[in-house]
Amino acid sequence: xxxxxxxGAEVKKPGASVKVSCKASGYTFTTYPIHWVRQAPGQRLExxxxxxxxxxxxKCSQKFHGRVIITRDTSASTAYMDVSSLRSExxxxxxxxxxxxxxAFDIWGQxxxxxxxx
Amino acid sequence: xxDLSQPPSVSVxxxxxxxxTCSGDKLGDKYVSWYQQKPxxxxxLVIFQDNERPSGIPxxxxxxxxxNTATLTISGTQAMDEADYYCQAWDSYTVVFGGGTKxxxx
Numbered sequence: 001x002x003x004x005x006x007x008g009a010e011v012k013k014p015g016a017s018v019k020v021s022c023k024a025s026g027y028t029f030t031t032y033p034i035h036w037v038r039q040a041p042g043q044r045l046e047x048x049x050x051x052x053x054x055x056x057x058x059k060c061s062q063k064f065h066g067r068v069i070i071t072r073d074t075s076a077s078t079a080y081m082d083v084s085s086l087r088s089e090x091x092x093x094x095x096x097x098x099x100x101x102x103x104a105f106d107i108w109g110q111x112x113x114x115x116x117x118x
Numbered sequence: 119x120x121d122l123s124q125p126p127s128v129s130v131x132x133x134x135x136x137x138x139t140c141s142g143d144k145l146g147d148k149y150v151s152w153y154q155q156k157p158x159x160x161x162x163l164v165i166f167q168d169n170e171r172p173s174g175i176p177x178x179x180x181x182x183x184x185x186n187t188a189t190l191t192i193s194g195t196q197a198m199d200e201a202d203y204y205c206q207a208w209d210s211y212t213v214v215f216g217g218g219t220k221x222x223x224x
Contacts, residue, residue, distance in 0.1 A: 035213065045153075045161065045204050047213040059211055062119075095160060103208070104151040104166035111160055 002026035004034075004096050004109035011115045017084040020112045022096030029077035030054040033099050036070060036081045038092040039111075046092075050099070051079055086116045120209035122216035129222045136192040138219045140205030143186060148207045150188040152181060155202045155218075164203075165190060197223050 007021040022034060035050040049060030051070045058070045069082040079096060093111040100106035122142045130136035140150060150168050153161035163172050165181040168188065178193045188207075192199055200223045205216040 037213075037215075044218045045155075045206075045215040047215060050213075061212065097161075102166045102170065103149060104163050105153065105161070105206070106163050106166075106172065108160040108162070 002098075002107050004098060004107055006094075006096060006109040006112045009113040009115070011117065012086050014087055014116055014118055016086050016116075017082060018086060018114050019080055019082045020094050020096075020114070022079045022081075022109050024053075024077045024079070024098070029072075030074055032101075034070075034072070034079040035097050035099060035105065036068075037095045037097055037105075039095070040089070040092040043092075048081070048094075053079065083114075086114075088116050090114065091116045120207070120214050122205055122207060122214050124203075124205060124216040124219045126217070127220045127222065129224055130192075130195045131224055132197060133194050136195045136199070136221055136223075138190045138192075138203050138205075138221065140188040140190070140216045141186055142188075142207065142214075145186050145188055145207065146184045148183075148209070150181065150183045151206045152179075152190045153204045153206065154199075155204065156200075161204065192221075195221075195223055199223060 003025045005023045030053050033050050036048040051058045072079045095111050096109040097105040098107040152165040154164045155161040164179050168183040169181040180191045182189050202218045204218045
């Protein structure tokens with residue numbers, strides 16, 4: 001069974017950083033890219049960026065350019081997303097998702113709630 | 119930046135056909151995927167490459183994409199289909215999601 005398991009909920013103060021992990025299992029991690037998508041309470045899905053799990057190349061949405069860093073550890077089959085300079089508007093559920101062979105998000109993590117509050 | 123537009127809400131009676139649209143400039147030139155999201159859950163892929171169903175997705179889900187509009191069609195809608203639905207496309211190696219449509223089964 002293919003799974004993506006994310007790290008647990010976080011509560012952060014404005015200006016802080018958060019690092020969310022996404023551990024893959026059930027397939028060869030380096031074969032497919034991992035994307036990050038967030039969803040603020042009651043809002044739409046918002047794409048943040050992705051990493052080529054094979055070569056480590058990344059691309060982020062212009063909206064988050066400079067505040068988001070996506071990395072991976074192939075030995076741990078895990079992708080990470082760092083978001084810095086957090087503000088209240090970053091309060092959201094953060095999802096990792098795999099883009100499979102059909103170029104669609106076929107596997108999603110369970111989501112990680114990040115609350116930014118003073 | 120590329121934009122995808124969806125109606126905020128669609129209502130359907132049980133066993134009837136629901137159609138959810140997704141509009142974007144020359145969308146028919148791109149592949150569209152659709153995701154179902156129920157409250158408190160992660161999204162689930164229901165249609166990829168315009169009209170393909172992943173294994174495990176019921177046959178009542180189908181899709182089309184032509185011109186500037188992609189459509190998700192649910193035939194014989196069931197109460198369990200009540201959810202938010204998002205369309206998604208690629209634009210120059212970035213991902214775009216539609217605003218989402220809340221499907222209510224009355």
